[in-house]
Amino acid sequence: MAGLRFRLRQISRRFWFLPAVMTLVALALAQLGTWLSTNPGTSDDAPAWLYGGGVDGSRSILAAVASSSIGVGGTVFSITIAALSYAAGTMGPRLLQNFTEDRGNQVTLGIFISTFAFSLYSLRTVTGGDEGTPFVPHYNVTLALVLALCCIGALVYFIGHVTGSINTTRVVNLLTADLRSSLLNATELTDPDRNVQSPPAEEFWAEAETLLAEKGGHLQLVDHEGLVDLAVETGTTIRLLVRPGDYLYPNSPVAEAVPTLPDGIYSRLTVGDSRTREQDVEHAVRLLTEVGTRALSPGTNDPFTAVDVIDRFGDALCTLEDREWPTGVYSSDDKVRLVVATSDFEGLVAAMFDQIRQFGAGSPAVSIRILDVLAVAARVLDDPGRRAVVTHHATKLRDDALDATRNADDRVTIERRHRAVLEAAG
Known part of the structure; x- marks a missing residue:
């Protein structure tokens, strides 16, 4: 069920869904x-705000709304995609993902397309002249005019919304x-009274049977409850050898279980x-890291964005002050049933600062800012x-920065900020 819910959430985020x-x-x-317009008595008792024109006028209005909505919508979104593709070269592909998953953009596209479909569908019901008895879908034409006004409002909103979404700060x-x-x-919040259960020793898994990957791909989701229920039903203990975010190679070990x-x-x-x-918490880190490393590339040379990313990493580290990582051990009736690999603080910090440290070693401003953030953390x-x-990361950064920095004053500053980290850590 967890996998099904995950798939449904993924589908609901697609650009075409809404x-x-x-x-x-x-x-x-x-x-x-159309049904309301053909209902007997509708024409005699029609409200004053309902469209009251004839066949030719209805056809002209519906045709104009249909052609203009699909034309303007297609043109605007085509130009926007081109602009976003250019901006994504600086901020990474996450910008395009933000655009496609943004509900405001989806609603805007939906307004244009639904207006086109509504007008075109309504146009086919208009008859008159050589086609037989004249018929005008008065309610449809009225609603088509309302949808045309909605398209104008959506266009104004969309231009302002997309302009703001290309901003680097918004992406960050x-x-x-x-x-x-x-x-x-x-x-989870730190609980001194929590009963922490340890995973079985390695000797426990000596006779374990191993499950191999059926196909290649990224592990996106693990149904922990389903695996625990499966282990209880079969009387086994399961250990996952991979965690969300890992790439599963065909026929590579994925899990093992005892006794079968x-x-x-x-x-x-x-x-x-x-x-x-x-x-996959490290995936969120790497997306932010990508923005920072792209900003430090020679073609972009934007250390201010890199510093902004570094500050956000400091925010994340300080958020963990009263939180701890789960043990990855799941039990039922005091018996361990599932052991999963989990992220840890060391891996999180490495994902945050390793690449930025490597790319920004030649920028004293970036190195100094990282040391300041590490001192606060x-x-x-x-x-x-x-x-x-x-x-440990502060020392690695100091060594790389000193090797790449020639100015004596900058080197002194780096040494001083490194000592500040050591003093803060006690």
Whole structure:
């Protein structure tokens, strides 16, 4: 069930989903309007706001609304995609994903397409002249005029909305929100009274049977509850050897179980062509890292964006001050049933700063800012192990920065900021 819900969420985010739903609703309204117009007594008791023109006028209005809505919509979105493709070269492909998943953009496209479909469907019902008895769908023509006004409003909204969405700060803010949400979902509040159950020792898995991957792809989702239920039903203990975000190679080990390998493990793993942020916290980090590293490329040379990304990483690290990673051990009736690999603080910090450190070693401003952020994180974090990870990355950054920095004053500043990290970590 978890995999099915995940697939449905993925489909609902597709760019075509909401416009398709709106188009179907528009066709249903067109059919309803036609029925109301053919209902006996409708013409005699029609309200004053209802369109009262004849056959020729109705055809002209519906044809004009249909042609203009699809023409303007197609032109505007084509130009927008071209502009976004150019901007994505600087900010990464996540910009295009934001555009396609944005509900405002989907609604705008849906308004244009549904207006076209409604008008075209209504146009076929207009008869008169040599075609037989004259018929005008008065309700349809009236609603078509209302939809035309909606198209104008949607066009004005869309231009302003897209202009703001290309802004680098907006992209960074969206990615930061995704990162914060992923971190909160992947971690839990620290509870000193929590009963932490340890996973079985390696000797326990000596006689385990191994499950191999059926096909290649990224592991997108793990149905933990389904795997625990499966282990309880079959009386087994399962250990996953991969975690969400890992790429599964065909015939590579995916899981193992003791005493036997039950059927149905692979069906509770969702494998796809790309990484997703539902359970893959490092994916959200890498998307933000990509913006920072692209900003440091020689063709872009935008250290201000890189500094903005570094600040967001500091925000994420400080968010973890009172949170801890789950153990990855699931039990039932005091018996371990499932062991899964989980992300950890060390891997998170490495995903945040390794690439930016490597790309920004020649930029003292970037190196100094990273050290400042690590110093703040060292003061906020209470766990000695996490502080050790922070100081380790600070030392690596200092070494790379000193090798790439020639100016004596900059080198002194880097050394001073590195000492500040060590002092903050105690």
